[in-house]
Amino acid sequence: MLIDFKIKNFRSIKEEQTLSLVAGATGKDQTRPDSLVEWEGFKLAKTAALFGANASGKSNIVRAFRFMKSFVSRSATRMNLGDRIREAIPFRLDIESPGMPSSLEITLLLNGTQYVYGFSATAERVLDESLRVRPAGGRMTTWLSRHVTPHGQDWQISGPLRKDETLLRDKTRDNGLALSRGAELNISDLSELFLWFRKDFLVYDLSVPPMVLAEGTAVRVGEDKNFRARVLQLLRDADLGISSIEVSEEPALVIPKDAPEDLRKVLNAFKDMAGDDDIKRHPVTTYHRVAGADRPVAFRLAEDESNGTQRFFALAGPILDALDRGQLLVLDEFECSMHPLLSRKLVELFQSASANKKGAQLVFATHDTSLMSQKLMRRDQIWFTDKSQAGATELFSLYDFTDRPRAASAFERNYFAGRFGAVPRFGRSLEDLEMGDR
Numbered sequence: 001m002l003i004d005f006k007i008k009n010f011r012s013i014k015e016e017q018t019l020s021l022v023a024g025a026t027g028k029d030q031t032r033p034d035s036l037v038e039w040e041g042f043k044l045a046k047t048a049a050l051f052g053a054n055a056s057g058k059s060n061i062v063r064a065f066r067f068m069k070s071f072v073s074r075s076a077t078r079m080n081l082g083d084r085i086r087e088a089i090p091f092r093l094d095i096e097s098p099g100m101p102s103s104l105e106i107t108l109l110l111n112g113t114q115y116v117y118g119f120s121a122t123a124e125r126v127l128d129e130s131l132r133v134r135p136a137g138g139r140m141t142t143w144l145s146r147h148v149t150p151h152g153q154d155w156q157i158s159g160p161l162r163k164d165e166t167l168l169r170d171k172t173r174d175n176g177l178a179l180s181r182g183a184e185l186n187i188s189d190l191s192e193l194f195l196w197f198r199k200d201f202l203v204y205d206l207s208v209p210p211m212v213l214a215e216g217t218a219v220r221v222g223e224d225k226n227f228r229a230r231v232l233q234l235l236r237d238a239d240l241g242i243s244s245i246e247v248s249e250e251p252a253l254v255i256p257k258d259a260p261e262d263l264r265k266v267l268n269a270f271k272d273m274a275g276d277d278d279i280k281r282h283p284v285t286t287y288h289r290v291a292g293a294d295r296p297v298a299f300r301l302a303e304d305e306s307n308g309t310q311r312f313f314a315l316a317g318p319i320l321d322a323l324d325r326g327q328l329l330v331l332d333e334f335e336c337s338m339h340p341l342l343s344r345k346l347v348e349l350f351q352s353a354s355a356n357k358k359g360a361q362l363v364f365a366t367h368d369t370s371l372m373s374q375k376l377m378r379r380d381q382i383w384f385t386d387k388s389q390a391g392a393t394e395l396f397s398l399y400d401f402t403d404r405p406r407a408a409s410a411f412e413r414n415y416f417a418g419r420f421g422a423v424p425r426f427g428r429s430l431e432d433l434e435m436g437d438r
Contacts, residue, residue, distance in 0.1 A: 001039050001359050002328050003107040006118070010067070010102040011060040014091040014392035019061065021045045021361065024380040024399040032378045035351050037359050040109045040136065045381045046351050049334075050365040050395075051372060052385035057393025058365035061385065062332040063087075065203050065363075068104045071121075072197040076180035081173055088121045093391040101127045108196065112136035115193050117179065125174040131193075133159070143189075144168075144178060160189040200327040202318050207333035210314040211302055217317030218282040222247035231316045235286075238342055240309050243296055244287040252279040284313065308337035319346065326358030334364035335371075343368055347376060 001021075008016040023036050023043040036043050050058045067087040079085075091097040105118030114134040120127050131144040145156040157165040164187050172181045183194035204213060221228040228245070235242045284301035286309075299305055301313060315331075322329040335343050343366070349355050350362040372382055380399040388394055 001037070001042075001044050001109045001326070002361055002363070003042060003044065003109060003114075005065065005107075006103075006105040007061065007064045008103040008120075009090045009097050009100050010064050010104070011089050012055075012057040012091065012387075012391070012393040013060060013064070013395075014094070014097055014390070015394075016103070017061075017393065017395040019048065019050075019363070019383065019395060020397075021048055021363075022380075023378070024397075031374070032351075032376075032381075034353055035378050035381060037356075039359055040112055040114070042109065044109075044359075044361070045378070046356060046360070047347055047362045047364075047377065048381050048383060049347075049371055049377060050363070050383050050385060051367070051369065053387075056385040056387055057395070058385050059205075059332050060393060061395065062203065062205065062330055062365055064104055065201075065330045067102075068106060069197055069201050069203055071119075072177060072180055072194065074180070075176040076184040079173075079176060081175070083175055084123045085121050085125075085175055086123065088123050090122075091392060103128070108193075110192055110196055113192070114140070116140070117193060119177060121175075126177060129178055131179065146172075146178060161187070200325060201330075202322065202327055203330045204315075204318065205332040206311055206315070206336040210307070210311045213318070214284065214301065214310060214314035215282060217314055218247045218284050220317050220321075221245065221284075222249065222282055227317075227320065230320055231313070234316050234320070235313065238312055238345075240312065241288050242286045242309075243289045245313075246285045246287070247282050248285070249280050249282055252281040306337070308339070311337050312342070315346075319349070322360040322362070323349070323356055323358065326360050328361045328363070331362070331364040334366040335368035340368050340370045344371060344373075344376060347371060351376075 003022060004018055004020040006016055006018045007013050021044045023045060035046055037046055038044075050061055052058050071085065071087065088102045090100055090102055101120040101122045103118065103120035105116065108115045108117075113136060116132040117130070119129040125148070126146075127148045129144065129146040130142065132140050132142050134140040141159055142156065143159045143161050145154075147154045155165070155169050157168065161168065161182075164182065164185070167185060168178050168182055168187070171185060172178045179190055179194055182190040217231065221231055228247075232242075232245055235245065286299045286301055286305060287296040288299060289296050301310060305313075318329055321327060347362065350360060371377070378399075380397055382398040384396055384398070386394050386396075
């Protein structure tokens with residue numbers, strides 16, 4: 001489970017910002033106990049929501065999560081010597097920050113072991129990397145510390161990694177991570193953490209067209225009858241009018257018989273480059289009942305259903321996987337094309353003790369302030385992004401306020417009144433508008 005995530009000098013974020021899922025003052029704040037889970041001595045939130053004005057940095061928090069996941073997952077296998085670390089984009093609204101590295105650090109609990117892992121990198125190379133580990137009942141020790149100095153690289157390796165020290169030093173590239181390389185080299189003590197990044201840490205932007213994400217759900221639906229039944233039940237319960245679903249399989253690239261010869265050459269060259277004539281796509285058909293009719297009407301998901309239905313189907317797979325496996329699911333534009341009540345139900349699903357038995361967590365950025373409700377979320381689950389006068393993102397929770405709003409107060413009303421900041425500061429052309437008959 002995620003304990004906290006720290007970001008520094010990344011895109012709109014200059015100074016270090018921390019998103020923590022540790023419950024605040026649990027002894028005093030007894031609200032929404034179903035929103036928390038006790039895990040290995042911690043009380044952690046199952047969900048956390050990011051609110052804020054446009055361009056305040058919400059999406060950059062999600063991008064930081066995505067950067068860490070993708071860099072750990074692929075730096076050893078999909079990057080070559082000399083490749084740029086393109087996601088390492090520093091804060092650019094001052095003189096010093098563009099020359100400094102972007103830094104990320106995550107603290108996790110996995111099967112009783114606490115991991116604190118982080119790195120800092122420029123577009124050219126990794127400058128620092130560290131891994132601290134505390135086994136259940138043990139003390140925190142540093143397994144890996146790597147730092148660039150004027151004379152080269154300083155490596156400090158201890159604990160169970162000591163036996164693989166030479167291998168890690170020699171095989172880790174300047175633009176890659178030792179964690180990634182070590183997992184590729186089958187160093188077993190790094191496997192659990194690496195596999196969490198690969199398989200149990202999911203990051204999606206729901207504002208992009210949903211069909212790529214829907215393809216993953218469709219494949220699972222086509223392969224697993226039990227999973228299909230659960231997705232269908234979720235679609236029915238969402239009141240989308242769908243009575244049944246069907247997944248077919250067809251070639252991903254079909255060349256029309258009447259295609260011009262030049263186009264056929266291009267498409268055949270593309271198939272040759274793909275190296276696999278068996279690449280498939282999985283169209284989804286949804287069925288809707290018609291009053292008075294014996295047979296339902298068939299809709300094509302990608303062409304006939306609404307954006308909201310497409311996105312909900314696409315998201316159904318990751319949601320069920322997260323709940324089944326206790327995964328971390330991070331979403332941007334959470335409310336995109338979905339009704340506020342449906343978004344609320346998805347949050348409640350993660351916070352349900354009966355539906356979420358594996359410690360799954362949901363972190364999401366949204367403009368849907370109806371989710372900012374004391375009946376749904378605790379103060380320490382509600383986070384804001386705001387811009388400083390220097391244009392840098394600042395991240396803080398509702399619980400951080402010295403004059404904390406009462407648990408029973410109207411969070412959304414106080415937010416729109418500007419009490420918490422993180423709202424747009426309009427110019428005169430919008431602020432001075434007068435509504436009425438003219």
